[in-house]
Amino acid sequence: MSGKSLLLKVILLGDGGVGKSSLMNRYVTNKFDSQAFHTIGVEFLNRDLEVDGRFVTLQIWDTAGQERFKSLRTPFYRGADCCLLTFSVDDRQSFENLGNWQKEFIYYADVKDPEHFPFVVLGNKVDKEDRQVTTEEAQAWCMENGNYPYLETSAKDDTNVTVAFEEAVRQVLAVEEQLEHCMLGHTIDLNSGSKASSSCC
Numbered sequence: 694m695s696g697k698s699l700l701l702k703v704i705l706l707g708d709g710g711v712g713k714s715s716l717m718n719r720y721v722t723n724k725f726d727s728q729a730f731h732t733i734g735v736e737f738l739n740r741d742l743e744v745d746g747r748f749v750t751l752q753i754w755d756t757a758g759q760e761r762f763k764s765l766r767t768p769f770y771r772g773a774d775c776c777l778l779t780f781s782v783d784d785r786q787s788f789e790n791l792g793n794w795q796k797e798f799i800y801y802a803d804v805k806d807p808e809h810f811p812f813v814v815l816g817n818k819v820d821k822e823d824r825q826v827t828t829e830e831a832q833a834w835c836m837e838n839g840n841y842p843y844l845e846t847s848a849k850d851d852t853n854v855t856v857a858f859e860e861a862v863r864q865v866l867a868v869e870e871q872l873e874h875c876m877l878g879h880t881i882d883l884n885s886g887s888k889a890s891s892s893c894c
């Protein structure tokens with residue numbers, strides 16, 4: 694891949710066992726392990742990709758979802774450009790815990806403007822028959838909690854995995870574009886001598 698690459702850090706959060714490591718491994722190595730072990734602390738993998746003409750190196754951080762590893766994972770939240778809030782569609786509790794994960798991330802990543810931070814929600818394990826969360830419920834949660842994009846994935850079947858990580862990149866680029874637009878607006882206003890507008894920033 695040629696051209697200057699933008700380094701983006703995305704972080705996978707969600708209850709233990711929802712499939713965070715499996716999603717990362719499917720995306721980066723195209724492998725799936727049906728006997729995956731729980732993560733202890735954090736792990737990360739990189740993958741280069743091109744989205745809408747932009748070259749990106751995606752640094753994907755996979756965190757331990759089990760409560761006992763909280764102190765090992767939270768120091769790694771800072772500097773994340775996007776957070777992938779993950780639950781498993783066959784595990785209702787993991788869906789009900791999404792709000793806790795969102796709050797934990799905002800607090801430990803020290804997000805200054807949570808309203809505009811790019812979250813993407815993933816409902817994983819859609820290959821399973823015994824669903825406990827409907828698509829409509831998950832979409833409603835996303836609408837109510839920040840109008841986040843929602844994708845249903847399967848690390849096992851490789852359903853929507855690439856789409857999910859590309860969506861994360863698109864969300865980050867959209868926020869970046871908005872910021873650039875606002876900064877440009879300020880520059881123009883200042884040059885013309887008028888008071889800078891802060892309507893979008």
Ligand SMILES: Nc1nc2c(ncn2[C@@H]2O[C@H](COP(=O)(O)OP(=O)(O)OP(=O)(O)O)[C@@H](O)[C@H]2O)c(=O)[nH]1
Pocket residue numbers: 707708709710711712713714715716726727728729730731732733756757758759817818819820821846847848849850
């Ligand atoms: N059927 C199915 N099983 C999956 C899928 N994704 C992961 N699994 C299985 O679910 C179990 C847990 O997957 P992990 O990827 O380790 O889950 P995790 O969220 O990283 O778990 P922690 O490391 O404890 O936070 C493993 O047995 C995986 O094989 C999926 O899309 N479909």
